[in-house]
Amino acid sequence: MAEYVSRLDDGDETNLRVLGNTAATGDEISNGTFFRAVLLVRRGKYDQAHEYVERAMKCLATKVAVLVLESYERAYSNMIRIQQLSELEENYDLNGRCLMPSQNRSLVLPPTEVAETWIKFSSLCRKSGRITQARSTLTKLLQFDPESTHETVRYHGDPQVIQAYLKYQWSLGEDHRRKEAFTRLKDLAMDLSRTPVLQQSMQSSIPGCSIMPLAARVYLKLGTWQWALSPGSDDEILNAFRNETHCAAEWAKAWHNGKLFNTAVMSHYTLRGFSNIAGQFVVSAVTGYFHSIACGAHAKGVDNSLQDILRLLTLWIHSNNRAIRELIQSLLMRIGQSHPQALMYPLLVACKSISSLRKQAAQEVVDKVRQHSGVLVDEAQLVSTELIRMAILWHEMWHEALEEASRLYFGEHNIEGMLNVLEPLHQMLEEGE
Numbered sequence: 001m002a003e004y005v006s007r008l009d010d011g012d013e014t015n016l017r018v019l020g021n022t023a024a025t026g027d028e029i030s031n032g033t034f035f036r037a038v039l040l041v042r043r044g045k046y047d048q049a050h051e052y053v054e055r056a057m058k059c060l061a062t063k064v065a066v067l068v069l070e071s072y073e074r075a076y077s078n079m080i081r082i083q084q085l086s087e088l089e090e091n092y093d094l095n096g097r098c099l100m101p102s103q104n105r106s107l108v109l110p111p112t113e114v115a116e117t118w119i120k121f122s123s124l125c126r127k128s129g130r131i132t133q134a135r136s137t138l139t140k141l142l143q144f145d146p147e148s149t150h151e152t153v154r155y156h157g158d159p160q161v162i163q164a165y166l167k168y169q170w171s172l173g174e175d176h177r178r179k180e181a182f183t184r185l186k187d188l189a190m191d192l193s194r195t196p197v198l199q200q201s202m203q204s205s206i207p208g209c210s211i212m213p214l215a216a217r218v219y220l221k222l223g224t225w226q227w228a229l230s231p232g233s234d235d236e237i238l239n240a241f242r243n244e245t246h247c248a249a250e251w252a253k254a255w256h257n258g259k260l261f262n263t264a265v266m267s268h269y270t271l272r273g274f275s276n277i278a279g280q281f282v283v284s285a286v287t288g289y290f291h292s293i294a295c296g297a298h299a300k301g302v303d304n305s306l307q308d309i310l311r312l313l314t315l316w317i318h319s320n321n322r323a324i325r326e327l328i329q330s331l332l333m334r335i336g337q338s339h340p341q342a343l344m345y346p347l348l349v350a351c352k353s354i355s356s357l358r359k360q361a362a363q364e365v366v367d368k369v370r371q372h373s374g375v376l377v378d379e380a381q382l383v384s385t386e387l388i389r390m391a392i393l394w395h396e397m398w399h400e401a402l403e404e405a406s407r408l409y410f411g412e413h414n415i416e417g418m419l420n421v422l423e424p425l426h427q428m429l430e431e432g433e
Contacts, residue, residue, distance in 0.1 A: 031081075033052045033053075033055045033056040033059065034052075034053075034056045034081060034084070034085065034088075036052050037049045037052035037053045037056065037085075037088060038088065040052065041088060041091055049088070050089070053085050053088055053089055056081075056085055057082070057085055060078050060081060060082050060085070063075075063078050064078045064079060064082065111140050111141055112141060112143075112158075115141055115158060115160070115161060118137055118140075118141055119138075119141070119160065119161065119164045121137060122134040122137040122138050122141075122164060122168065123164065123167075125137065126167070126168050126171050131168070131171070131172070134168050135168060138161065138164055138165045138168060141157075141158070141161045141164075142155070142157050142158075142161055142162070142165060143157070144156075144157075146165060146169075151180060151183075154184070154187055155184060155188075159188060159191070159192060159214055159218075160214055162184075162188055163185070163188065163214070163217065163218055163221070166181045166184055166185050166188070166221075167181075167221065169181040170182075170221075170225065178225070178228075178229065179229065181225070182222075182225045182226070182229060185218060185221060185222055185225065186222065188218055189215070189218050189219060189222055189243075192214065192215040192218060193215065193243075213247070213248055213251070215243075215247045216244050216245075216247035216248035216251055216254055219240050219241070219243045219244035219247060220240075220241075220244050220253070220254060220257060222240040223237050223238075223240030223241045223244065223257065223258075223261070224257065226240060227261060234265055237261055238258075238261070238262075238284075241254075241257060241258035241261060242258070244257075244258065245258060245291075250295055251295065252291075252292050252295035252296040255288045255289075255291040255292035255295060256288075256292045256296070256308065258284075258288050259284070259285045259286075259287075259288025259289050259291075259292060259308075259311075262281045262284045262285035262288060263281075263285045263311060263315070265278075265281050266278045266281040266282060266285060269281075282315065285315060286312065286315060289308050289309075289311060289312040289315070290312075292308045293308050293309060293312070296308065313328070325361065329361055329364065329365060332347075332365050333365055333368045333369075336365060336368060336369040336373075337369075337372065340369045340372075340373040340376055340377075341376065343365070343369065344366075344369070344376065344377065344380040345380070345384070347362050347365055347366050347369075348362075348366070348380060348381060348384045349384075350362035351363050351366060352388075394428075397425065398425060401421050401422060401425055402422075404421050405418040405421045405422050406418075408421065
């Protein structure tokens with residue numbers, strides 16, 4: 001638009017008269033008054049420009065009021081024009097310090113003074129795939145090109161801008177870039193963890209940004225990236241997440257990521273039969289879940305409390321501690337008194353488990369719920385049985401049962417076990433189910 005207005009603004013008053021005629025016709029009424037206001041601002045005639053801005057605003061107000069009722073997309077271009085007119089008003093209110101609406105913020109406030117806004121903008125560009133735009137934005141904030149900096153030379157500047165650039169570098173996906181980003185992030189973490197004097201000298205220039213939350217975010221990325229690059233570096237990853245929670249003890253996300261790693265490590269060792277090693281991570285995982293749930297209840301934004309509660313219950317359910325199992329069973333019975341419909345489906349599934357212990361525990365809860373919601377339990381069991389009957393055909397049931405019976409008879413020479421497997425199927429045939 002700047003190039004278009006520059007071509008119009010050749011000093012000839014004829015252009016203003018042409019735009020004035022355009023402003024009086026049809027659908028282009030707001031465009032004509034807008035461009036005439038722009039030319040008047042360029043020529044320093046702010047009083048006349050104000051008149052045309054007001055006229056354009058009135059025209060657009062009527063159009064937007066109608067179009068916005070139809071759809072947001074149809075009104076979008078007019079809303080953009082209203083924003084441009086508002087910025088044009090700011091221009092002549094600032095006595096002509098800006099020449100174009102698109103130049104308003106860059107001339108009034110340098111990017112370094114509104115770095116938080118530009119960092120968020122670069123993050124949006126990075127997440128939407130506009131990598132080049134993200135890089136150019138961060139390079140302007142850093143005031144140097146990091147790609148021309150040797151690997152042995154540390155970046156200098158605002159720590160939060162450096163962190164944002166390292167996140168951009170990691171997002172490129174190339175191994176050498178990710179390793180370099182991880183190494184530089186470790187250097188940044190070391191700088192932030194030094195003496196208070198150095199921390200004060202490295203305070204972010206962004207208003208309202210304290211060094212401790214920034215350090216926590218750095219340690220969060222450090223642990224996450226270390227996990228992605230070297231999954232077996234348990235001690236280093238745990239140390240990063242531990243430093244993260246130390247820097248921001250009330251940050252739910254800090255506890256959330258730490259206990260996710262503890263759970264993953266515990267599952268890794270459990271599947272490989274190293275239950276003693278896995279047990280070392282259980283306490284840390286459970287502690288992290290409780291902290292995450294407690295902090296998430298008072299946090300704004302995305303709340304992962306429900307996911308954390310489910311993961312905590314999963315840890316308890318898979319525990320071999322009898323006292324824990326009894327507590328969970330008691331808890332489910334209490335929930336069943338108020339919300340029996342929420343428990344019936346998972347309980348009926350558990351009642352068909354191959355684990356006799358889990359099957360018995362689920363059946364006890366179902367019997368408890370039956371005492372006050374018998375009709376609901378009967379109906380749920382009927383639906384569950386019919387769904388299974390519809391999902392599994394008879395020939396599939398017989399095929400599986402004959403394979404199991406053959407294994408018991410020929411492999412284990414267990415005649416009684418073979419009969420126990422086939423007898424229910426013969427009963428089904430006799431009853432005609």
